[in-house]
Amino acid sequence: MSNDNFKSRSKDGSKGAFTRVRKLPFEHLIVSMLTMGNSSLQREMDKFIREAHGREFNIRGITKSAFSQSRKQLKPEAFLELNELVCNEFYEGAPYLGYNNHRVLGLDGSRLLLPNSEDIAQGFGTVGYGPNADVQRSLATVSFLYDVGNYLTLDAQVAAQGGSEKSLLYKHLEKVKAGDLLLMDRGYPSKALLGILAGKGIEFCVRMKEDWWLQVNSFAQSNAVDSEVVFEPSDKDRKEYGAQYPEMKQKVKCRLVKVLLDNGLTEILCTSLLDTQKYPLADFKEVYHLRWGIEEGFKMFKSRVNIEAFTGKSAVSVKQDIYAKAMMMSLCAAFAFPIEQKVKAEYAANKDLKHPQKINRTTAYANTKAVAISMFLKSKIKQAIAAFDDIVYNTREIVRPNRKNPRNHRPKQQHYMNYKHI
Incomplete structure (x- = not known):
């Protein structure tokens, strides 16, 4: 993320974009958008600043207006x-x-x-x-x-x-x-x-x-x-x-x-x-x-990641959210792959287990977001991966073969941006 060529390719062409070290540098902007939750934009920014700077409490380090101005200069691609x-x-x-x-x-x-x-x-x-x-x-x-x-x-x-x-x-x-x-x-x-x-x-x-x-x-x-x-x-x-x-x-x-x-x-x-x-x-x-x-990927994208809770009201922000969440899903899959294989190998080796098990991918995605700041901004890669592995490995679900539930078609709730989660 700190690569100058990548930074140059990511600018939207605005003069002076990301050339000075401000309160929200380029790398921080990228990671904040990757880890953005479904709460209000200002609450999410307060939380990000607290975690990025290792503070005990939320602080008003950057306003939602400043974040919105900064993201305008970033290409969704x-x-x-x-x-x-x-x-x-x-x-x-x-x-x-x-x-x-x-x-x-x-x-x-x-x-x-x-x-x-x-x-x-x-x-x-x-x-x-x-x-x-x-x-x-x-x-x-x-x-x-x-x-x-x-x-x-x-x-x-x-x-x-x-x-x-x-x-x-x-x-x-x-x-x-x-x-x-x-x-x-x-x-x-x-x-x-x-x-x-x-x-x-x-x-x-x-x-x-x-x-x-x-x-x-x-x-x-x-x-x-x-x-x-x-x-x-x-x-x-x-x-x-x-x-x-x-x-x-x-x-x-x-x-x-x-x-x-x-x-x-x-x-x-x-x-x-x-x-x-x-x-x-x-x-x-x-x-x-x-x-x-x-x-299943789209179910994760729409229901677990909750992509329709967009973080902005511009065409650019929509694409940024979609591409950022898709990237985080890939990162989650890459991190979770060795844990999934380990769980499968343990089942194959243990004949006493009645049913196979699998990792909980919703938990895996949540913990990918949880370790991203430490990994990308604080260079605590080994510690972050170890923490991720521990949580995901110990959060497993039993796979019960041939279990099928009838699909219950219900009207979709239209909440969108009316009220943000706390």
Whole structure:
């Protein structure tokens, strides 16, 4: 964070930004935004100053107005750069989990309700909202590229509500490497996309709608459970994507498989994993189920991290909050990985344990925030990691297999920024 080149890249271009050491230096600004809670902005700043300076009581070291002025000069993409650094360090140093030597990635998106403000309305637009769509509100579509086995958010993209998750997918592709296995739901596939992925050497497994393409519909109506087909991007696809993705293949050999779900329904998957010996049909139910990891990631992001409790009312602050929280989720996953593996190894070695256990990821995230100031601003890295490990290791939950609870659909409470938590 103290790297001059990183600091220079993170400025928004304002003259003199972060050139003088003030009450809230660049590194302190970054860490304060990473550790920001859901209380009021001033209370959060008082708490941060107390912890950063080792005081016993809260002090008014910086006002919320000064913080807001300072954050205006920070590019939201600074947190994406930090997130990339966290992910790269993890993959270089950890024996990360995957499938058949593939890193397994998931794609998904979600909608966020934004605060009411003129700046946000200009940046994200407004749409009709509510049961009768009679209230104008600003919404954002956020998309994650997520390592479903290791819980890292490799990339986050944000657009106004009019932006589709499929369009954001193409922005994620530069973070996907040849040999990765990309899991996608029914809204994503297109013949152009399959051609682009094949050209880049990216493996894929995507759920298909039975009535979209003739080959898929024919396969759905047949008795076959595993079949090879060839898809060809249309002339329109080649004209639209050919210049940007010259590697797009004109013919893509794919494998269609049928998977019987526990509820008796059959889903159709389209995959580039053609080797039936290396990738048997029996594997695909479990492989595609790994995509549920990104659903859990969004549950953490929206319900535990409570991303919609934004810390500002500008379009820039919205992106800063989203990218900062995504980065903290990745940092939490990297810190928690060795503890999770230790817990699994202990269960495998102890035959007296009735059920496996797992770490509590909400506790892990809370303690990532708790140690961040000591780690990044006081250089107490070993002490911070030791404290994190102790809490997370001793906060475990029992995994009870085959336990399923019916989903209870309830109206979402609309609290937003009306009243902040204490």
